[in-house]
Amino acid sequence: MTDVVLPCLNEAAALPWLLARMPDGYRPIVADNGSTDGSAGVARRLGARTVEVPQPGYGAAVHAGILAADPADGVVCVMDADGSFDPAELPSxxxxxxxxxxxxxxxxxxxxxxxxxxxxARLANAVLARRIRRGTGLPVHDIAPIRAARREALLALDLRDRRFGYPLELLLGAARAGWRVRELDVAYHPRAAGTRSKVTGTVRGTLRAIHDMRAVLAG
Incomplete structure (x- = not known):
């Protein structure tokens, strides 16, 4: 059984569709990051394991979800919980x-x-991805919000960012560790009605994410 970490902040509207689309053999872990819209309750009613994450931040939610994942399978996936990705693509x-x-x-x-x-948001992502390619040689064009890796290897990277800099720190850590990194195209859908991205949904959110990622690059 492959665990799928879903960092979640007020995604109650998206969770029913998302959880219903989980492929056979993939088990969702909803890492609830202080939702006020009942997301955790929705996830539990639909049979998903839910982890309460009191520390705010995307990286905090992802890290808590990875810690909660069962090490037996070895592989863990992470994807946004807002309905912008189809879980059917996770096996690829x-x-x-x-x-x-x-x-x-x-x-x-x-x-x-x-x-x-x-x-x-697309332009900000392109600038950061280009910097990663030039600085590390990794063949990436997206600071990926959907990914798969081995659980123990992820924990061994000892990533410390608990905010929006987490995905960037992951790529930098993977490069330092000599990981083989592959990038695959995935469909990116409009978010579920009633949800809004904490990063791309507003210019302010994007600027906040850029600030966190610049701090990772400076460190």
Missing amino acids: LADPVRAGDADLVCGRRRPTAAGAWPVH
Whole structure:
């Protein structure tokens, strides 16, 4: 059974569709990061394991979810809980890791509709990804919000960022560790009605994420 960590902050509207789409053999862990819309209760009613994460921040939620994952399978996936990704695509990311062909597989977002990925967020992502390619040689074009890797290897990287800098720190840590990193195209859908991205949903959110990622790069 492969655990899927879903960092969650006020995603009650998206969870029913998302959890219903989990492939066979994939088990969701909803890492609830202080939701006020009943997300944790929705997840529990739908049979998902829920982990309460009192420390605010995307990285805190992801880290708590990875700690809660069962080490038996070895592979763990992470994806946003807002309905922008289809869980049916998870095996394409996890299978190369399980087969030993890659250490980290990241999704490269391909928007399926206008407005799914706002221009301000796409440009910021492109700048950061280009810097990663130049600085590390990793073949990445997206600071991936959906990914798969081995649980114990992720924990061994000892990532410390608990905010929006976490995905960037992961790529830098993977490069330092000599990981084989692969990037695959994944469909990027408009978010579920009633939800809004904490990063791309507003210019302020994007600027906050850039600030956190710059702190990672400076460190």
